[in-house]
Amino acid sequence: MALSGLQIFKLLAKTNCKECGFPTCMAFAMQLAAGKAELDQCPYVSDEAKAALGEASAPPVRKVTVGTGDMAVTVGEETVLYRHEKRFEHLPGLGVLITDEMDEAQAASLLTQLKQTEFNYVGQNLRPRVAAVKSDDPGKLAKLAAMAVEIACAAVVIMSDDAAALKAAAEPIKDNKPLLYAANESNFDAVAAVAKELDVPFAIKADTLDKLAELGQKALDGDFKEVVLDPSSSSLGDVLMNQTLIRRAAIRKTFRALGFPTIGFPCLMTGDKMLEAVYASVFIAKYTGFVILSDLDPARVMPLLYLSQNIYTDPQRPMQMDQGVYPINDPGPDSPILVTTNFSLTYFTVSSEVEASKVPAWLCIMDVEGQSVLTAWAAGKFVADAIAPFLKKSGIEEKAPHRKVVIPGYVAQISGELDEELGEGWEVQVGVREAADIPKFLRQWSAN
């Protein structure tokens, strides 16, 4: 049963010592109630409070971190089933399966690719971070695990049923926090013991949710916090069903035995590379924490990274473009100057129409806190006395000395005022209202 922030506060020391990392006990209590902090962060918590709060205060989906530094993947801490309710917290870690069927050079080249693959999308760097290494030969397993850290600094998933092999591979890289994969019904105690000894997370795997929950309960009884679930879904329908039921049990029922992030292997479900990417999209949309692919072909990794970003974007904070002048189709001094707002959808729509027109143009994107043209105009942010200084400071004058600026058709009413604000030498032109009409507008536009 979840407690309110106030109920939790009453059970704390109320000394505001700040050692938990929060400014006051009240702030800490609020974070506990929201499932965003753990009781362990308070060094002075009483046994009585622990008993009352322990269960109630942990996040419904536990946080798990695999890897370190830039390549670390943190998943879990999720609190909703639908992204519009709040937001999804942590993007899934995408990665690649590396097995002993590859020779060492192949494995090394894949790991180099893992290290180098990176896409920039709306000012964010998106990249795969996970190397899942697999071999039945303990020596080869350890070798692959070591290479994954050495070459890619990857977040490593070590795959074997043999606890001793897991230990041998994980021990040399334990500071890199690899994920041991996986404990099942028959080897649970041995794998859990390795995880405890090395202080690394481990995965549990079973072919029904019932059995998975039993293993989850054993992990809870052993006081393990960093656990990852694999419900071993064998069809796409089972992926949807298992992922949905696990998340629902965790969020709606606070069912702790399944209150952990999950791992999925689309690479093991089909040999068809295109279909594998489609399968992976279902894992990503449906709550999976780690998604493992068979290779890193950029044409397939890129759309999946974009999808993770889309699904995990905070719906209450629209994605924003950085303010600035964006050249499209290689513009020159006589190319048109278009100005609009930095709402990502506005930018996407306008820039893709400009690109499609094949007409070179300067697109000036103004920071209005991510609002669309009409919203920003209504809020007094996309108005003449704000746009004029933005344009003058943007450096567009040097790039396109004609200084004829096209504003969106929806704010035609500000053209006179903007003309005045900009002053001599500038000219304001009213553009089209709908992005779809941009190509025609641009083709007819001329600097003279």
Add this chain to the structure above:
Amino acid sequence: MSFEPPIETCKGTIREVTIGSDTKVGGETTFPFHLWEGEMPNAPMVAMEVYDEPQEWPEAVQKVYADVMSDPVAWARKCQDEFKADAICLQLRSIDPNGSDASPESAAETVRKVNEAIDIPLIVYGTGTPDKDADVLKKVAEVMADANIPLGPVDDANHRLIGAAAMGYKKPVVGFTSMDVNLAKQLNVLLTQLGVPEDKIIIDPTTGALGYGLEYCYSIMERDRLAALVQNDGKMQMPILNNLAPETWKAKESRVSEEEEPTYGNVETRGILWEAITATTLLLAGTDILVMRHPKAVELVRAAIDGLQAQSKEKVAS
């Protein structure tokens, strides 16, 4: 501790809408593909696009349709016979007032010829220019008096004109609103107040491509379905259509060559997956009709639809 699967059953049901002679869409009693706790009597269908004038597209799709670009009848047959489309969505680009500005009569004649050439259902889409679309779709309704062809997009500016024609000739309509649950509901209310039967309405919520607003569309559709199924809101219990192909193939990532962007990988694979992954994500959000373009993307999405229906339901049966 034993695990009890948290099953959720819904009060509401999505209405079944019939298109063509006897093809049904909608009818879900549960969230998309939640077959362990409800029913989805009609799996989502793929309607393949046909245009009534030649298009300039990325090479990956241009080459597939190069032989039929100037013949919508042959194009529709190709989609039906070769690519096994479930339906055809005829996108009437020729009527665009900023383009060829073709007459309602000529557009209706194309609709008649295409419909005659195929056995699968036909959906007719204008360009989203309210006045011209109304003129054309009214004419289409009249000329195609006996065919059960959904007409769209219908928006708040032209719903009276198209709605009246649709009622007169018993056509389904596809109501288009711009990514907003309340606006979608309001348009459904307007259409039903006008007299359009509730089982003749399909929702087009606006579709954003992967990387270009897909997440907005995804959440709007999830909220549409929550309203319809959980809150049992009768004005939201309509099947959903996503006109996704024009969006995904417009995306830069579907078009830019590997020579221009060496880190992006093969442009054909990328373009196909941009469409297939957008479509698959929409399947999970509640789509009933996907308007698609590339035959390989269609094949992948079919595999996803089949795959999503394969569930070990016995494992959670209580």
